[in-house]
Amino acid sequence: MLFERLQKPTHFALLIGLPALWLPASLLADPASAKPARESDIRMAELAEDESVEDIEQSVPLQAAPPDNDAVESTLTSPTAEPEPEPEPKVRPGEVFTLLDSDVMPGDSTRLAWAPGIQIAGLSQPTPVLVVNGVNAGPTLCLTGAVHGDELNGIEIIRQTVYDLNPGKLSGRVVGIPIVNLPGFQQGSRYLPDRRDLNRHFPGSLEGSLADRIAYSLFEQVIRHCDMLVDIHTGSLKRTNLPQLRADMNNPEVAEFTRGFDRMAVVHSTGSPGMLRTAAVAAGIRTVTLEAGESHRIQQHQISAAVNSLTSLMERQGMISRMFVWGDPEPVYYDSDWIRANHGGILFSEIELGARVSKGEVLGYVSDPITNAQHPIRSTSDGRVIGMAVDQVVMAGFAAYHIGTEAEIPGE
Numbered sequence: 001m002l003f004e005r006l007q008k009p010t011h012f013a014l015l016i017g018l019p020a021l022w023l024p025a026s027l028l029a030d031p032a033s034a035k036p037a038r039e040s041d042i043r044m045a046e047l048a049e050d051e052s053v054e055d056i057e058q059s060v061p062l063q064a065a066p067p068d069n070d071a072v073e074s075t076l077t078s079p080t081a082e083p084e085p086e087p088e089p090k091v092r093p094g095e096v097f098t099l100l101d102s103d104v105m106p107g108d109s110t111r112l113a114w115a116p117g118i119q120i121a122g123l124s125q126p127t128p129v130l131v132v133n134g135v136n137a138g139p140t141l142c143l144t145g146a147v148h149g150d151e152l153n154g155i156e157i158i159r160q161t162v163y164d165l166n167p168g169k170l171s172g173r174v175v176g177i178p179i180v181n182l183p184g185f186q187q188g189s190r191y192l193p194d195r196r197d198l199n200r201h202f203p204g205s206l207e208g209s210l211a212d213r214i215a216y217s218l219f220e221q222v223i224r225h226c227d228m229l230v231d232i233h234t235g236s237l238k239r240t241n242l243p244q245l246r247a248d249m250n251n252p253e254v255a256e257f258t259r260g261f262d263r264m265a266v267v268h269s270t271g272s273p274g275m276l277r278t279a280a281v282a283a284g285i286r287t288v289t290l291e292a293g294e295s296h297r298i299q300q301h302q303i304s305a306a307v308n309s310l311t312s313l314m315e316r317q318g319m320i321s322r323m324f325v326w327g328d329p330e331p332v333y334y335d336s337d338w339i340r341a342n343h344g345g346i347l348f349s350e351i352e353l354g355a356r357v358s359k360g361e362v363l364g365y366v367s368d369p370i371t372n373a374q375h376p377i378r379s380t381s382d383g384r385v386i387g388m389a390v391d392q393v394v395m396a397g398f399a400a401y402h403i404g405t406e407a408e409i410p411g412e
Helices: 053-058 069-077 153-163 182-187 210-221 252-258 276-282 300-316
Strands: 097-099 102-104 108-114 127-133 136-144 171-177 228-235 239-247 265-268 286-294 332-340 345-349 362-367 374-378 383-389 399-406
Touching: 097 127, 102 108, 108 210, 127 153, 136 153, 136 300, 153 171, 153 228, 153 286, 153 300, 210 276, 228 239, 228 276, 228 300, 239 252, 239 300, 252 286, 276 286, 286 300, 345 383, 362 399
Parallel strands: 136 171, 136 228, 228 286, 239 265
Antiparallel strands: 097 102, 108 127, 127 171, 239 286, 239 383, 332 399, 345 362, 362 374, 383 399
């Protein structure tokens, strides 16, 4: 195999074939030292992808689930009946996994190459695709990072997750694409060379723009081969996010999928047309977006939280087995609201990401560097800071703080 499982936390760099390009070395999370999850760590709010305020305003509200009449009738007619025990799942041997015209044998790990075919043929630079095919049969999980080229945390999240897998103990397959937007990554840019946002062009088209063609190639050659997808992002526009999932909780399969992520906020968002998540769900692939931290940075605390949740997801899906159990805490549902600056100036925050705040509490100040006027920004409700702008120059109307407030659980 081309890469081996890391047996213990160690410094490791992934050479992905770019000239003089190495990913940052980081320590892998040690499962034995993990603490039990607290119910307060599981949160869900309503916002949208990539910190776009327009997406938040356009997101379809969370719908109340209809009552399960069959379940109610069953309970009324046989209140003392005990459920029959579920049969033990049978372990089936893994199969050859064919991806990108290559066969990956069961119990093997390898690195493939995806080429969207948009560059000059003689100068073409393929994008690395990491594949771990388990010795046992199971679902196929896909992890995508750096769809926006300046979002670095996802690259390291995928590296740590994939390289810590042992194909000899894995059921199913994991496909990791650490850097989807390779041209943007090389330029330190969120966008493609045609200045388009790749995450607004899925599932793409064969004869469209550059972004359409890249999206189509990725979707047809890789994404359609997966059963589950986690698309990893960070905050944009100089904003940072508490580690959280973005998911269409109106979709029952997606809502159930989110229960596998341990110690992770779960945030309702129907998504916008052209997003990878939206296109994948429409294609029948259970998909969420994982947001963690801010762009242009490697943030180990955010990375560790995401790696832990992905490990929890794989355990929930029967792909791996961990030696410890943290239980199955239920999420607490949130509505959310962006609080905007009413004046232009320099933003100075008084609170930190994840802090619990009270209505009327000062979150930060906008200071006018010319007149020395100080304009406080106050919380409009009790809740938790699930997203915020980093200190910077802002204009009136800039969305500065995203506050999640506890709400009624849908369907109850």
